[in-house]
Amino acid sequence: MRRREGDGCPVAGALQLVGDKWTMLVVRDLVSGPRRTTELLAALHPISSRTLVGRLRDMQRDALIERHDLGGSPPHVEYALTTRGRRLLPFLDALRLLGQSLDCNECEDRKERLGDYCEACPHKTDIEPARGPTRRRERDDSIVLL
Numbered sequence: 001m002r003r004r005e006g007d008g009c010p011v012a013g014a015l016q017l018v019g020d021k022w023t024m025l026v027v028r029d030l031v032s033g034p035r036r037t038t039e040l041l042a043a044l045h046p047i048s049s050r051t052l053v054g055r056l057r058d059m060q061r062d063a064l065i066e067r068h069d070l071g072g073s074p075p076h077v078e079y080a081l082t083t084r085g086r087r088l089l090p091f092l093d094a095l096r097l098l099g100q101s102l103d104c105n106e107c108e109d110r111k112e113r114l115g116d117y118c119e120a121c122p123h124k125t126d127i128e129p130a131r132g133p134t135r136r137r138e139r140d141d142s143i144v145l146l
Helices: 009-016 023-030 036-045 049-061 089-103 107-114
Strands: 064-073 076-081
Touching: 009 023, 023 036, 023 049, 023 076, 023 089, 036 049, 036 076, 049 064
Parallel strands: none
Antiparallel strands: 064 076
């Protein structure tokens, strides 16, 4: 983790850490557990893969997330919040409440548009239980005859 340059103010340092548009959205999507890069890319549409990977690297360098290499071919990688990253959750809740109080968006708007609430939403009730360190889909080895 690198020290932030600036005027020495903790507010300025914190804003340098989380001031990027995508940082708190990545945190929001990692609240319920580890996610693969492709899952984050889909959840954060319209972020580009280049922007997401750069942001993930910055967050890893700042010790907000950790990267787990699951191996395989092609390689599979998951990201999870660290203890330090979880310290951002009260800030995430405050941002959600601020957005609601300013009538920025409604949770129901997202559900109607995308079919589900965001990962950190208090309305989300169908959170999948953690299934260990990976979230791999069951492999279907059946043969399809055409």
